[in-house]
Amino acid sequence: MAEGYVMGLREKIGHVPMVIACASVIIYDEQRGILLQKRADNGTWCYHGGSVEPNERVEEAAKRELFEEVGLTADKMTLYTVASGPDQHFFYPNGDEVHIVDTVFICKDFSGEMVLEQAEVVDCRWFAFDELPDEISQATRGPILHFAQEMLAKKC
Structure with a gap:
């Protein structure tokens, strides 16, 4: 979770439910499949992302979070889905x-060396589209599984 805007609000309002824009x-x-990271806070696997800061474009937030969490730079990204509702x-x-209202992009055009943000990420690895881990974070499970199924269908 972002240390900026959202954490500042949390200091004022505590644990009450919030609607949060994420990218x-x-x-x-x-x-190789999908690159997933293992969260430090709950040990589940997820894609890369976090809260959008005030005045930040969702594309820039997604790129920022990727770089902060695993040290990679996303170049060309494509809008994939907006995830919201009970699963979020x-x-x-x-x-x-x-x-969470999560604007999710897909990207195969990236660069850099992986450097994990140890406070948030304990592992990062590639998973084949048909060999995803069982312990996927609830908030990212739907888009990850749907994308993997689409990629597997393309191979047929």
């Missing part, structure tokens, strides 16, 4: 409750 990116390679209702381990 994320699914990094993929047609041969999430409780952080610290008790913060959120209803």
Whole structure:
């Protein structure tokens, strides 16, 4: 979760439910699959992303989060989906409750060396489209599984 705007609000309002605008990116390679990161806070796998800061474009937020979390730079991204609704209702381990509206991009055009932000990410690895981990974060499960199914269907 972003340390800026949202955390500042949390200091004032505590754990009450919030609707949060997020931006994320699914990094993929047609041969290697999807690059997922393992969250430090709850040990689940997810794509890369986080809260949008005031006056920040969602594209820039997704790129910023990717770089902050795993050290990669996204170049060309394509809008994939906007995830919202009951599947995006999430409780952080610290008790913060959120209803996420997540603008999700896909990207196969990226560069850089992986450097994990240890406070947020404990592992990062490639998963084949048909060999995804069971422990996928609830808030990212739908888009990840749907994208993997689309990629598998393309191979047929």
